[in-house]
Amino acid sequence: MMDRRQFVQTAAAFGALAALPLALRAQAFDAPKIVNGFPAGGTADATARRVGEHMGGTAYAKGAAVVENKPGAGGRIACEVVKASKADGSTLLLTPYSMMSIYPHIYARLSYDPFKDFLPVSIAAVMTHALAVGPMVPASVKTVKDYLAWAKANPGQANYGSPAAGSTPHFLGALLGLNTGVDLKHVPYRGSLPAVADMIGGTLASTSTPTGDALANHKAGKIRILATSGAQRTPFTPDVATYAEQGFPELTTEEWFGFYAPAGTPANVIANANAAINQALKDKSVIDSLALMGLVAQGSTPAAMDKSQRDEHTRWGPLVKKIGFTAES
Structure with missing residues (x-):
């Protein structure tokens, strides 16, 4: 049976834990997975790998992330895979914004909802x-x-x-x-x-x-x-x-690659993943290796990424209509 002294010590420990920021209390994954929808060797793959290699030793990941390429259907297969993944933050999607901001305008029956099925984590790199x-x-x-x-x-x-x-x-x-x-x-x-x-x-x-x-x-x-x-x-x-x-x-346009988590992923895990990504993007070796691929390393907050996605969605709507392209055309 717990005596008064033990009770006080235990209560104090729980109180101290509760006082910690949520971002510090999530358990780090051994080796999270990054899924991208394009073949190995390209800009999406390079972004996923360079950032993933430097995620280890953080509150989000103990070791480097494992990258999984799921090419096909113009990047939609990777989106579907991550949508169906466990919403614990162990699996992230790395994708250009096309799949999230433009595809809703061209697919009448898109198999995922960019605004409901995913949570923005961080922009990773900007390209022309x-x-x-x-x-x-x-x-x-x-x-x-x-x-x-x-x-x-x-x-x-x-x-x-x-x-x-x-x-x-x-x-x-x-x-x-x-x-x-x-x-x-x-x-x-x-x-x-x-x-x-x-x-x-x-x-x-x-x-x-x-x-x-x-x-x-x-x-x-x-x-x-x-x-x-x-x-x-x-x-x-x-x-x-x-x-x-x-x-x-x-x-005139610039596009970014961004990291997403499945909807329902806890906010503290999103915060940890965001911190790990932004820390990786400050590493000189990451900056230099992305530059070799014509990419500018650039992180963001989840809120800034969400706003950019919505702005691009609004911008591309009339342009897609002008072009007259749909998935059935």
């Missing part, structure tokens, strides 16, 4: 998108207007690949064609890298892709990046003019 051309396009084509003139003169070859139907790069290419009256045929892929490979191989004229997925081959002279989508030139391609600089300001 690039228009790149391969050896099918003559070396004399050096600008977006050059490319449009070539595409108009060669309608049978005027195509562009993107990492997924309904993704931001897909719609940037669609808007470029729509706004200029040039018929650019879209070819969807399961991730950017297969599209870039086909472009290098000469079976695809161009790609609209995350800048990082074209960067190495651009620097190697195998392909040419004609434009990037940021408000300013990227530090990775300072010699390449933006769409806006070339007369296409409506194509």
Whole structure:
């Protein structure tokens, strides 16, 4: 039986625990899982792995996170996997905002609700998108207007690949064609890298892709990046003019990769995961490795990420309507 002294000590211990911030009381996972919807080697995979490697030794994770690639269905398979995961924070989703902010406008029967089935944890990295051309396009084509003139003169070859139907790069290419009256045929892929490979191989004229997925081959002279989508030139391609600089300001956009947890995940676990992600993003090795992929490491609070997602959802609604694309089209 507990005596008075023991009772007082036990009560004091519980009181001290209750006084601790919730973020300090959640049990750390041995090795949490990060699911992303694109193939190994691309920008999404790199972001998940670089951040995941540095999550260990925190209140969220004892060791590094395990990354699981679930490519297919334009990133939706990964969303479905995490939606169905246990809502304890042991499994996170890493995805571009396309799957959360744009897909609701194009899928009448989307298998998940971005606003009800997931909780934002943190933005991880920000990227621009690039228009790149391969050896099918003559070396004399050096600008977006050059490319449009070539595409108009060669309608049978005027195509562009993107990492997924309904993704931001897909719609940037669609808007470029729509706004200029040039018929650019879209070819969807399961991730950017297969599209870039086909472009290098000469079976695809161009790609609209995350800048990082074209960067190495651009620097190697195998392909040419004609434009990037940021408000300013990227530090990775300072010699390449933006769409806006070339007369296409409506194509100015930046996209982020963000971490999500299944709805119902406890707030203290979200706080721990957010802290671990933001700590990883301050590591110089993470910053440098993401830069090699054309990514700028950038964390956020869950609230800021939620606001950005909602803002992008509002912004893309009328653009998707203008393009006229749906999952059934």
